[in-house]
Amino acid sequence: MNTNFSSTIHEWLISSKKLLSHGGIDSARIDSLLMLEMVTKMDRAKILANPNHQLSKKELSKLSKILALRLSHYPMPYITGKTEFYGNDFLVNKNVLIPRPETEEIIHQVSILNLDSKSKIADIGTGSGCIGITIKLLMQNAIIDLYDISIKALSVARKNSKNLNADVGIYKSNLLKNLRTDYDVVIANLPYVPKEIATGKEIEFEPKKAIFADNNGMVILEEFWLQIKKLEKKPKYIITESLDFQHDLNNLLATICGYSQLKKSNLTQVFIVQV
Ligand SMILES: C[S@@+](CC[C@H](N)C(=O)[O-])C[C@H]1O[C@@H](n2cnc3c(N)ncnc32)[C@H](O)[C@@H]1O
Numbered sequence: 001m002n003t004n005f006s007s008t009i010h011e012w013l014i015s016s017k018k019l020l021s022h023g024g025i026d027s028a029r030i031d032s033l034l035m036l037e038m039v040t041k042m043d044r045a046k047i048l049a050n051p052n053h054q055l056s057k058k059e060l061s062k063l064s065k066i067l068a069l070r071l072s073h074y075p076m077p078y079i080t081g082k083t084e085f086y087g088n089d090f091l092v093n094k095n096v097l098i099p100r101p102e103t104e105e106i107i108h109q110v111s112i113l114n115l116d117s118k119s120k121i122a123d124i125g126t127g128s129g130c131i132g133i134t135i136k137l138l139m140q141n142a143i144i145d146l147y148d149i150s151i152k153a154l155s156v157a158r159k160n161s162k163n164l165n166a167d168v169g170i171y172k173s174n175l176l177k178n179l180r181t182d183y184d185v186v187i188a189n190l191p192y193v194p195k196e197i198a199t200g201k202e203i204e205f206e207p208k209k210a211i212f213a214d215n216n217g218m219v220i221l222e223e224f225w226l227q228i229k230k231l232e233k234k235p236k237y238i239i240t241e242s243l244d245f246q247h248d249l250n251n252l253l254a255t256i257c258g259y260s261q262l263k264k265s266n267l268t269q270v271f272i273v274q275v
Contacts, residue, residue, distance in 0.1 A: 102267055113237060122185070
């Protein structure tokens with residue numbers, strides 16, 4: 001593919017949008033603009049205000065490379081190296097799940113729990129750190145610890161905590177096996193997608209261990225609840241994410257562990273310990 005014919009911003013945008021649309025990418029316009037921003041270091045307004053700006057050979061060569069990547073359905077956040085979650089930019093790479101907008105619901109649910117400002121909160125399966133770090137930014141006095149089984153994911157979470165100035169603890173743990181303390185709230189957005197489910201082409205580039213789980217997607221959540229059951233001091237609240245058809249089983253597991261469902265919203269379930 002040779003896209004070096006285009007030399008102005010306008011010409012490059014037209015041909016990139018056409019190529020991406022033909023390649024089945026719905027976000028062709030926005031992705032093309034993001035690529036231009038990334039390569040030219042110009043902001044969106046400047047790009048749109050200067051359609052006749054000549055792109056240099058070096059810029060065109062870089063654009064060709066990332067356009068080819070995008071045409072293979074490589075996710076845009078992995079190309080730009082970042083994505084927005086709850087109003088903040090989080091660094092991402094192929095070792096972490098790209099934070100999803102629907103996960104912002106977890107932050108909303110935490111914010112309406114009326115928690116003590118000094119609450120202790122654990123984010124299990126933190127990935128990029130998006131959940132725990134966002135909560136720390138909203139509750140500066142809270143003690144927030146991030147846990148993941150993947151060292152590579154934890155390194156991304158660490159970078160995000162530094163970039164966003166969030167003072168959080170970061171630890172490797174298989175679910176709750178290495179908890180540093182007891183917590184008031186445990187949040188767990190763990191892998192829950194059944195392996196049999198057909199997913200989009202872009203998901204194929206994300207870490208499988210962050211997304212898929214055996215046993216109709218429930219095997220990791222089952223182990224999570226088993227470990228919750230064994231905790232000496234149980235958290236008051238537990239928040240999980242799973243698919244709609246998994247909510248009943250998740251609720252049953254929570255009940256066996258002494259929790260009742262407080263709220264359910266889209267993918268999110270909030271449980272409270274029974275007294
Ligand atoms: C669905 S991703 C969620 C990432 C992030 N919390 C988010 O909301 O974008 C699941 C994460 O759980 C981690 N994980 C999978 N199995 C785990 C386990 N047994 N113990 C701890 N973390 C685990 C994966 O490495 C991955 O980062």
